[in-house]
Amino acid sequence: MDRPDLPLNALRVFEVAMRQGSFTKAATELRVTQAAVSHQIARLEDLLGVTLFLRTSQGLVPTDEGRLLFPVLEHGFDAMARVLDRLGGRRDIEVLSxxxxxxxxLGWLMPRLDAFREAHPEIDLRIATNNNRVEILREGLDMAIRFGTGGWTGHETIPLMATPFAPLCAPEMAARLRDPADLGQVTLLRSYRSAEWPGWFAAAGTPCPPITGAVFDSSVALAELAASGAGAALLPVAMFERFVAQGQLAQPYGITVSVGRYYLAWPSDRATTRAMTTFARWLSGAAPADAAARA
Structure with missing residues (x-):
């Protein structure tokens, strides 16, 4: 296979601009001017014969070509960094994305990362958040923590935490809710998993009212809307304990329903590294213990 004769510096500038989502932030990371970043991107676009970014009034928007190129470069630069670290004397540091x-x-992992990093200084753990839709290889990742059934073709999985769902809403709204049927009088905020509310009402022994309105792909967004008084959201209670403890959300009913659990996943054909094994062992030990403590 012929290897393209492309300038490494321009490729690096593009990778940073994609990751930062801004020429200004990319210039700060690279310690160059914004004009220099723009020049390198324009040069790369000319050499490739494609447009990598659209400059809009809303900011920088990557094109399909840009999204296709980014994960390959990110993975490549990470791989080079690992080798260079070893050559430079950091043989004990392994990057894990x-x-x-x-x-x-937000609900479980981030507050515990300092403990993991303190226990495992030999691992440079890099976290990238997503809305549960993730392509591990395409996005240059080693592993992913996902919510669902765990039956993802071509992936190995380890079950982590079962997190029962229950309605959560603003405390003022919760004070008006006595019986599960009362939820029919408020807005039911819904996620893209359409079976969740019918499943909860079935567990409550109450007919599910018609559910209409916007569909959200983020439980965090649903929680914020519920806290603002916009309606009731069906959420994994364990992930929003902080909201409840701070009085932003309340749980009017003790009835819960299981719609899935969190899993650690990685491609079946990927060789397991020492860092992957260590992280999986730490998660398996910490997550179930916390889950059991809540039961």
Whole structure:
């Protein structure tokens, strides 16, 4: 296979601009001017014969070509960094890139990362959050923490935490809710998993009312809307304990329903590294213990 004769510096500038989402932020990371970043991107676009970014009034928007190129470059630069670190004397440091469902990241993982890093200084753990839709190889990741059934073709999985769902809403709204049927009088905020509310009402022994309105792909967004008084959201309670403890959300009913759990996943054909094994062992030990403590 012929290797393209492209300038490494321009490729690096593009990778940073994609990751930062801004020429200004890319210039700061690279310690160059914004004009220099723009020049390198324009040069790369000319050499490739494609447009990598659209400059809009809303900011920098990557094109399909840009999105296709980015994960390849990110993975390549990370691989080069690992080798250069070893050549430079950091033989004990291994980079581990993990994609994490945003709800799990905010509700459980992030407060515990310092403990993991203190226990495992030999691992440079890099977290990238997502809305549960993630392509591990395409996005240059080693592993991902996802919510669902765990039956993802071509992936190995380790079950982590079962997180029962229950309605959560603003405390003022919760004070008006006595019986599960009362939820029919408020707005039911819904996610893209359409079976969740019918499943909860079935567990409550109450007919599910018609559910209409916007569909959200983020439990964090649903929680913020519920806290603002916009309606009731069906959420994994364990991930929003902080909201409840701070009085932003309340749980009017003790009835819960299981719609899935969190899993650690990685491609079946990927060789397992020492860092992957260490991270998986740490998660398996920490997450179930916390889950059991809540039961």
């Amino acid at each position: 993990v994609g994490v469902n945003t709800t799990f990241a």
